[in-house]
Amino acid sequence: MLSPKARRIRQMFSSIAPRYDLLNHLLSLNIDKWWRRKAVSLMRVTSCERPSVWLDLCSGTGDLSLEMIRQGAQRVVSSDFSHPMLRLNLAKLRQSQAIPKVILVEADALALPFATNTFDAVGIAFGLRNLDSMEGGLAEMRRVLKPGGRLVVLEFSKPTNAAFDRLFQKYFFAVLPRVGAALSRHSHAYTYLPESVSQFPDQAALRRILETCGFDRTGVVNLTGGIAAIHWGEKR
Numbered sequence: 001m002l003s004p005k006a007r008r009i010r011q012m013f014s015s016i017a018p019r020y021d022l023l024n025h026l027l028s029l030n031i032d033k034w035w036r037r038k039a040v041s042l043m044r045v046t047s048c049e050r051p052s053v054w055l056d057l058c059s060g061t062g063d064l065s066l067e068m069i070r071q072g073a074q075r076v077v078s079s080d081f082s083h084p085m086l087r088l089n090l091a092k093l094r095q096s097q098a099i100p101k102v103i104l105v106e107a108d109a110l111a112l113p114f115a116t117n118t119f120d121a122v123g124i125a126f127g128l129r130n131l132d133s134m135e136g137g138l139a140e141m142r143r144v145l146k147p148g149g150r151l152v153v154l155e156f157s158k159p160t161n162a163a164f165d166r167l168f169q170k171y172f173f174a175v176l177p178r179v180g181a182a183l184s185r186h187s188h189a190y191t192y193l194p195e196s197v198s199q200f201p202d203q204a205a206l207r208r209i210l211e212t213c214g215f216d217r218t219g220v221v222n223l224t225g226g227i228a229a230i231h232w233g234e235k236r
């Protein structure tokens with residue numbers, strides 16, 4: 001059963017789905033593509049060398065799933081709770097001929113319909129911040145990972161240089177919501193974005209949360225001065 005907040009989040013993402021990719025690439029000047037490539041390259045550094053099954057959680061329109069296939073995943077489960085997002089995801093998979101390798105699953109990240117110890121690697125890009133319970137989501141991700149498997153989290157984070165941070169916050173809180181509202185025709189999705197990022201843990205705090213949730217060998221790397229960061233951790 002989804003909470004009222006999760007239902008609102010699902011409704012918001014479902015209504016911006018048709019413009020989601022355009023806005024992502026425009027508002028990030030295409031840098032988001034490089035961030036996903038880097039995140040997937042860190043999923044490949046896993047102790048599981050055998051034929052692999054990877055999970056793209058909160059997959060949206062599927063850009064991370066496609067990158068997983070490009071970088072050699074043999075089977076990808078691409079899961080999200082927004083039906084319109086998954087429909088766009090499916091259309092992209094068809095275009096790119098990746099369809100035989102990807103399974104789409106409509107599910108809540110807090111109650112995954114997968115058996116314990118299923119996946120060699122789990123990736124989540126810009127999804128963790130939206131979950132009703134971050135710890136509940138991380139516990140599910142850990143549960144479905146095989147022992148030795150790796151979780152990789154790509155999320156917005158905290159710029160490390162104070163002057164750059166001030167400049168970026170101006171863009172994030174003043175420019176992005178206006179452009180986002182005009183192009184997505186959604187009044188608050190792109191106000192929600194900077195607000196949710198400002199409430200999200202910074203690099204060190206998220207790493208501690210991963211450890212508290214039972215992940216070992218954790219690490220973090222900043223992207224574009226800390227605008228985003230990639231965290232990882234393994235299930236022992």
Ligand SMILES: C[S@@+](CC[C@H](N)C(=O)[O-])C[C@H]1O[C@@H](n2cnc3c(N)ncnc32)[C@H](O)[C@@H]1O
Pocket residue numbers: 006009010013014024057058059060061062063064079080081082085107108109110124125126127130131132
């Ligand atoms: C910002 S988008 C990220 C999409 C994609 N991963 C990317 O890199 O562009 C967040 C996605 O998380 C999904 N989402 C949010 N909460 C969820 C939940 N509880 N269970 C499953 N999906 C969820 C939304 O439907 C949306 O597609």
